[in-house]
Amino acid sequence: MALVTNLLTAALSKFLGEEITAWSPRVAAALVKAAVNRLPERRKKRLSEEWQSHVNEVPGTMAKLVVAVGFLAAVCKIRLEDPDDVDIKVSLDWLYAPNRFAESGRSAASLISAMSQSPQLSSQQEFKSVVEAIELHAKQSQTLLHEALQKADTWDPERRRCRFKFVDSMINELDYFRMARFVKPRFSQISRNADEVTRMTVKLIEIVKKTIIPNPSNVWGW
């Protein structure tokens, strides 16, 4: 009985392996085609050929399929950033910006909190203005996020999937704030030295400004 089971398992494994190998080029091609069909019109021609070429360059049956599936995820991000895609542009304004700012604001708040514990910093006008800007972002983010979530309830499932994938990706990209958290203990440790604190603060403010408020005029109409 065991021998028969082993033989059947081996035969089935071989059969499935051959089937996957035989079908994978077609499946990969179909995935690329599906991804290209969802691209903005102006991107279709170029990326169709480029992505076929990419799949062609990748060795291995499964790896080709993984790459092809990845193109579907790429489409979500490309559509969200495409200035011609008016429909998706709405989601960029309503969803991407508030989510991003809310997350940035939370991460930055912990950093700023550590900085504000030092009395030497509270009098610096630049520092105050950054804190105020962050607080304003947090308030606006909350309002917009609330409205965005209400709006999203009326959306079709595909667009919601795109949105969540994109927001996930944005949160992953906020590595600088994760790095900044490592700075916090170091900052507290040496905050007794006023000169060093001032020098570090200036640099930190620059980082916070560049990272948290990258394109304020784009998003908030400032």
Next chain:
Amino acid sequence: MVNNEPRITTQTIKVLATLMSPVQEEMSGAEIGRATKLSSGTLYPILLRLEEAGWLKSHWEAEDPHELGRPRRRLYQVTGVGMRKARAAFRDLVLPLKEFAWR
């Protein structure tokens, strides 16, 4: 006013660093993907974003796809502007944080 500057993320830095390395002047998307270990879903939005901003330029390889027996590859390289701006971005974002954390 529209700001066309790309976001500098860790993934973006990986792509730029790969293309700015002296090993290869031009690379296809698949080669960049292998070098950076970024998924295709992450890589292409970054490449397009950098190209739109003028930090990268790309062109099709010169050979005829019929002669090659495969689709043409699109080859990417960093522009002079991209090189300058990327270096400035690395300096502004990475070095100060490293200095704070490990000094």
